[in-house]
Amino acid sequence: MYNNGKQKIFKYTTSDVHQGTFLEKKITNIVIRFIIKLNGKLDIERFKQTVQLTIEKFPIISCKFYEHFFSAEWKFQEYPIEDFVVIEENKNNNEETENELLMKYYYKDLDYKNGPQVRFAIIQSSDHDSLCITINHMICDGVGFKEFLYMFCDLYTYPEHINNYPEIGDRSYMQLFKNLTLKEKWNILTTDMVNPFKEVHLDLKGDLNRPFVEIRSLTEEDYFKLKEYSKAKGVTLNDLFFTAMMRTLYNIFNRTVGIICDINLRKFLKDKKTECITNMSTALDCRVGDEIGDTFEETLNKVSKSLGKQKNDITCTKGDYLLEIFRQILPYRLVKFLLETFTPVCSFEMSNLGIIDKSKTLFKNVQPTSVIFSGSTVCAPIFEFSASTYDNIITFSVNLYGTPEDQKVINDVLDNYIKELTSII
Incomplete structure (x- = not known):
């Protein structure tokens, strides 16, 4: 559905192991996040289509992580769009409830072994939406997360720009x-x-x-x-x-x-x-x-x-x-x-x-x-x-x-x- 028959297995990097070790040893939760408050409403169908375009160009966000004795890899997995995009209504339509809902997803971890590796939580108020975007630190660092956000915003605005982005390449050092x-x-x-x-x-x-x-x-x-x-x-x-x-x-x-x-x-x-x-x-x-x-x-x-x-x-x-x-x-x-x-x-x-x-x-x-951009x-x-x-x-x-x-x-x-x-x- 998303991957269009393209590469579905990606070799592990030392950074993958590093961040996974931090999680297993209870050093950090390896989740980095953006909280973005907007001045208007998102087009939800367009947003979901942008998620699909993003997966097409960066399929590792739709992968599970597998560990073996000699090797480890990311394997592509098709997930329902609801696993990527969560929508909650700000029923009280006030800033306090909006913030509570944003923080609910801010603190919610991702399951890197089972995926997906990114979550978009959309909080809907009557006149505007807000976003809490969380991504697995194994996938990218802070600079990479900004690049991911910029690509997502560009594809939301100009879906025809999909061919401007290269296929996923070497992720390692x-x-x-x-x-x-x-x-x-x-x-x-x-x-x-x-x-x-x-x-x-x-x-x-x-x-x-x-x-x-x-x-x-x-x-x-x-x-x-x-x-x-x-x-x-x-x-x-x-x-x-x-x-x-x-x-x-x-x-x-x-x-x-x-x-x-x-x-x-x-x-x-x-x-x-x-x-x-x-x-x-x-x-x-x-x-x-x-x-x-x-x-x-x-x-x-x-x-x-x-x-x-x-x-x-x-x-x-x-x-x-x-x-x-x-x-x-x-x-x-x-x-x-x-x-x-x-x-x-x-x-x-x-x-x-x-x-x-x-x-x-x-x-x-x-x-x-x-915008609030924060680490693990x-x-x-x-x-x-x-x-x-x-x-x-x-x-x-x-x-x-x-x-x-x-x-x-x-x-x-x-x-x-x-x-x-x-x-x-």
């Missing part, structure tokens, strides 16, 4: 490594691995039955002031975000804390594009030594130096390259064992999901009034923080399975973070 010279590969393999962080955690108890999200936003005025400040200092907005968090955590622990930074590896690819929607990111260690400095600017200089020397150096992909080599020569179960055994789990992680292009998120003549829900004591920007509004979010006391801890961290970040404007 090998598309990054296969075009490197022998010298570049050798440099990656011989680079020193960074020693793990010293463990330090927030005082979080955790509750797997109680997911919550805490969100903070900055105004458009704040956004432009931060951009102006970053330009004047010759740093990125991401450097400012990390600096504020570094100072916030120092105030909590009275010592410097290492933070993992997710970076997009597409910049190392030809045309800076992957062959298809996929995961193409890795993590950097942001460390500033034993002291953060007395002022924000002093900490900023340390953070910018730490991240700057890593983010443009392809040797940061050593772990990913080794795993790709192992994937080529070792049985699947052994690759999975290596990932489970040797992949460190870091206490603090930050991910800047970037700017969501307003011009590419139109549903024909219906446009968003607000993690388990205590891990703290994962994400940032995204839409229409010059910066949104920060933390998703956690935790107790009411944990939520208070997260609230305090975010309040202090915003105070640190806005201290420079």
